[in-house]
Amino acid sequence: MKLNKQQRRRIAAQQADKLAEGDASQSATVVCHLGYQLILEQYGALLTADWRKHSGDIACNDRVLIHRTDDSHAVVEAILPRHNALAKWQGRKAKTIAANLDQLLITIAAEPDWQENLIDRHLIAAHYAGIPAAILHNKTDLLDDAATAALEARLAPYQALDIPVYRASLQENGVPAALRDWLRDKQTILCGQSGVGKSSLIRSLKPDADIWIQAISEATGHGRHTTTNLRRYPLDDATALIDTPGVRGFALEHLDRAQILAACPDIREHASHCRFHDCDHQTAPDCAVLAALERGDIAPARYHNLLQLLANP
Numbered sequence: 001m002k003l004n005k006q007q008r009r010r011i012a013a014q015q016a017d018k019l020a021e022g023d024a025s026q027s028a029t030v031v032c033h034l035g036y037q038l039i040l041e042q043y044g045a046l047l048t049a050d051w052r053k054h055s056g057d058i059a060c061n062d063r064v065l066i067h068r069t070d071d072s073h074a075v076v077e078a079i080l081p082r083h084n085a086l087a088k089w090q091g092r093k094a095k096t097i098a099a100n101l102d103q104l105l106i107t108i109a110a111e112p113d114w115q116e117n118l119i120d121r122h123l124i125a126a127h128y129a130g131i132p133a134a135i136l137h138n139k140t141d142l143l144d145d146a147a148t149a150a151l152e153a154r155l156a157p158y159q160a161l162d163i164p165v166y167r168a169s170l171q172e173n174g175v176p177a178a179l180r181d182w183l184r185d186k187q188t189i190l191c192g193q194s195g196v197g198k199s200s201l202i203r204s205l206k207p208d209a210d211i212w213i214q215a216i217s218e219a220t221g222h223g224r225h226t227t228t229n230l231r232r233y234p235l236d237d238a239t240a241l242i243d244t245p246g247v248r249g250f251a252l253e254h255l256d257r258a259q260i261l262a263a264c265p266d267i268r269e270h271a272s273h274c275r276f277h278d279c280d281h282q283t284a285p286d287c288a289v290l291a292a293l294e295r296g297d298i299a300p301a302r303y304h305n306l307l308q309l310l311a312n313p
């Protein structure tokens, strides 16, 4: 059902009243959005919750005001204001998948094989969510010296962008101290292909992760259905990890060329000096991007990856 302006205004006003009432209701954090049901955490305990039709697009890690209906169930009255939100786009339609994030961690590994394109899409999504990103290169134990050098060379252009790159063998050595520090007191969304080691990272940092997963399954009453939904893992009062099973990457079709370029800090400056506003950065005359590439001011890999993204957002 589509709402008219007046109905939307009335709902917004009702939600504002609820927010103002504050402690008449109580707040909780969204652990998991199952589509038909929400799993919330309040004071360490899990609740199932329904929401009113027009509360808005509730996402994992949202803070919500609730009305408890019994010990294990609640109704969401309103979404508390968000710092930010990460959306996944399908064509021109956006779906918020997580809110109130501080940073994004992309994990890659020797296996499964990965493409720069995957990292680039995550960096652009992070850029538009207004959060910094870092890369975790896991399973270093699988690489010999030559393979390590080759992989490091692929990651060098990202390090040149001041994106932290952490290296780990989670299985053999656990979580490196520098990565622990980076994650501390932050709400971090964990991205990466299936099998790179996201669960291993969560289990290393949250020894009771399996108990938490079990508790979520019990709350839903639907066994293991939650495995393809985003899930929040609290580590302490200020730290949480948000796992993203089933999020295969970020389509960028909703962005135009300029917006994609704007999210590439190493290239956008040069692009602003191209002779033509709509320069293709390939064959057009007086292309400042090509000139910078020839001077060595843009990493060839970054240039080629950008062309690929522009051709296939």
Ligand SMILES: Nc1nc2c(ncn2[C@@H]2O[C@H](COP(=O)(O)OP(=O)(O)OP(=O)(O)O)[C@@H](O)[C@H]2O)c(=O)[nH]1
Pocket (backbone or CB within 6 Å): 138, 139, 140, 141, 142, 168, 169, 170, 171, 172, 192, 193, 194, 195, 196, 197, 198, 199, 200, 201, 245
């Ligand atoms: N060799 C090696 N294997 C690892 C390492 N870390 C994790 N693995 C293995 O890689 C496989 C996938 O790890 P997970 O942690 O389940 O990966 P994931 O990203 O959570 O994958 P999904 O659960 O499918 O999303 C498991 O068999 C792990 O034991 C590592 O440092 N070295």
Ligand SMILES: [Zn+2]
Pocket (backbone or CB within 6 Å): 271, 274, 275, 279, 280, 281, 282, 284, 286, 287, 288, 289, 290
């Ligand atoms: Zn150009």
